[in-house]
Amino acid sequence: MxxxxxxxxxxxxxxxxxxxxxxxxxxxxxxxxxxxxxxxxxxxxxxxxxxxxxxxxxxxxxxxxxxxxxxxxxxxxxxxxxxxxxxxxxxxxxxxxxxxxxxxxYYNFSLEEYYQLHILNGDDYDQYIHQLKEFIGKLLNCLVKFHSKNRIHRDIKAQNMRVGINSNFQDEESSEYQVYMIDFGTSLLSSQINTQRQNNDLIGSTITASKFIHQGLYYTQYDDLISALYTILFLIQEDNTFIQELIEFSNKDQSLANQEAVRQLKEQLNPAYFGLNIAKNIITLIKEIEIQVNDKRPLINTDYVDAQSLVTKIFKEEEIFIPKEITIKEKIK
Structure with missing residues (x-):
């Protein structure tokens, strides 16, 4: 603290x-x-x-x-x-x-603040899923629009996204909100990416970097997307034991040994480690993208068209019904 x-x-x-x-x-x-x-x-x-x-x-x-x-x-x-x-x-x-x-x-909320205050803070599970789907859709749509301009952010994480209310600062109860991307200090045009890069200097953040960035490869828009999916996963499953271990290693000094430990933990990520179907689907989607990226390098830009197709994959299975008297936080552990 x-x-x-x-x-x-x-x-x-x-x-x-x-x-x-x-x-x-x-x-x-x-x-x-x-x-x-x-x-x-x-x-x-x-x-x-x-x-x-x-x-x-x-x-x-x-x-x-x-x-x-x-x-x-x-x-x-x-x-x-x-x-x-x-x-x-x-x-x-x-x-x-x-x-x-x-x-x-200036945008009113950090990603975590908005999630905690406006999505997680309730006892209606159906409403939680509805709001979460909208929230994730806005987050991914933010990235899709950014990528449409042939840019790569290279440091997607919760701290580099904010939520803005489409009204005056004082009116924080409005349901009209937008997820915004911030901090472009490492961002580049796709054409500026050096496809020959292969070294140990990790660009971006250890916690959300894709396995390819851990391996010293160059950034693509797919790596941004994987980082966004990790961001969502850590947000909705922060109490998961495996996630806590991953965060703990990521918060240590950025030595090569610790970076390698984080990479290995990410390699071990398995849908079976999570009880929430949304989390399972995110892990599955990350693994699918990793295979796709591995097959398509040196392709720089993504070939997805819209965020909705990604949201559909994340929410493709309905969550198992859980009694309403259990709090949302208890349900999604």
Whole structure:
């Protein structure tokens, strides 16, 4: 658990004011930067502002800004579930440290927060399945739309997706929501992928990387898809013993030994380890995609047409009826 002193020390790194934006709270910290919620006193709206040290050699925030700008220019109809860019520049925090910043749309919930508050928090199992199907459909549709622009994200995980309510920030009861993709620091055009890559530097996140990425192979859109399926699996089955073991290894230091342990655990994933049919189907789908990818390399882009076909495979079997008095959390363990 994060201590108050640690949280305070982290928050003090953020500039309290950036132009008309006032710091509200920390949203996340990554390998190359950090992001916080800011309140714009001019238009009275909330925004996400990502910051990176101005001295950073990798300039990942500049790359992300350029990647997003190009993608937004191509998206004339504003159909892509990605954040809009409002400002980019340099600033200093209260200690005088210089940062590069990027102002983007703010989305109300993390993936886990929305799942816990709006889908899992109930006692009607039929409604849970209905809402979960819609939720997974939106998540996968987000990825399908992104892939349709010939891009590869290369770091799909729960932390890199957010849920936005299609209304004012205060109106969090609205059922109209959208899953958005964020953090494009490692994203590339499909044409930029080096198909000769074969080394031990794992790009992305150990927890959701496909077995091919663990093996040092180059990214394809299929690897993004596998990462999205792992993300869903970990979200709905976080209490599963096998999943907990996988998460435990993934949270350790990123040594080659630990990465190999995670890869081996993923190889051992079996539908029989899960009681929930949805989880079984996700594992089966991952295995099917792995065979497909293995046969089709060096194909970069996926050949699926829509998210609905994937959702149909995940929900192809109805769950066994369980008495209503048992809570949803108990049912899906």
């Amino acid at each position: 994060e201590r108050k002193s640690d949280k305070l020390a982290l928050e003090q790194q953020f500039p309290s004011i950036i132009k008309s934006y006032q710091f509200i709270e920390t949203l996340g910290v990554g390998a190359y930067g950090m992001v916080a919620m800011y309140y714009n006193q001019t238009d009275e709206q909330f925004y996400a502002i990502k910051l990176e040290s101005a001295e950073a050699m990798q300039q990942s925030l500049l790359r992300e800004k350029m990647f997003l700008q190009q993608l937004l220019e191509e998206d004339e109809e504003r159909e892509l579930p990605i954040p809009w860019i409002y400002d980019y520049g340099t600033t200093k925090n209260n200690q005088g440290k210089s940062f590069v910043y990027l102002v983007m749309d």
